[in-house]
Amino acid sequence: MQKKTRNTTAKQEILKLIANAGQALSHVEIQQQLNNLCDRVTIYRVLNRLVEEQKIHKIVNTDGVVNYAACHDCEHHHHNDNHVHFSCTICKSVTCLDNIIPTFQLPADYLMQEMNFMIAGICPNCKA
Amino acid sequence: MQKKTRNTTAKQEILKLIANAGQALSHVEIQQQLNNLCDRVTIYRVLNRLVEEQKIHKIVNTDGVVNYAACHDCEHHHHNDNHVHFSCTICKSVTCLDNIIPTFQLPADYLMQEMNFMIAGICPNCKA
């Protein structure tokens, strides 16, 4: 029997933040913007729940820091982070390049469950 | 003026370990296999040096854990981790799929410096 999940204030606010962000947010950024709405442990737990419920994506940066982004195409397509993520080494922003989907051929004897395509470099804003 | 780097015992042993491993190793795994040859801080520092010297690759797993692998094609090609890495969710092994190189088109206004392509799933060994 599956555990029922609740629509709490913390969850609503965190999801709203991520959905309106335009770029992926780290735990620290979310905590700062929440302005003491809830404990930092709660943020961790809410983020994990949202990932499980497939409402947000978890993106691991090239330095190991985790960021979270809203799901855009997951209504239509399968929930899978199959596009490229870009991490700017100057302004530190992490964004989803939703349209850039790499093609590759995984050997048949491998089973794919999850993918994380991360590119670090300089974003258009900082390059200009 | 560039700092001259030394060929110390710790560096030799760590590079040997990684080169002979057949799979990517984490800091913890390296520390265990080194059997108190040196301090854990030294391992961190040696690993960073080896990455800077482009003797090994740094691979970030889907859970944020960092692994290190020997460079195979970097003699001939540019030093760039442009192939797919595979992380088995069962046996926890991290391997380089040297031949699987994704193709994608990054918009011209982005500048790429580094990439990390990670796929998590079940490896041939564990699937069998």
Added chain:
DNA sequence: TTATTTAATGCAACTTAGTTGCAAATATAA
């Protein structure tokens, strides 16, 4: 509306990963 139940929260304490400063040790070149 109130009572019941179970998920979610807050807090404190903890683990794990990695970093820093500094004195001592050691590889390299002269």
Added chain:
DNA sequence: TTATATTTGCAACTAAGTTGCATTAAATAA
């Protein structure tokens, strides 16, 4: 063999994330 600059060990620290447990608060039933 000596000089010098890199590397190491140690202790202490930061940052990221987890866990246990008592309390709070959604959601549902009465």
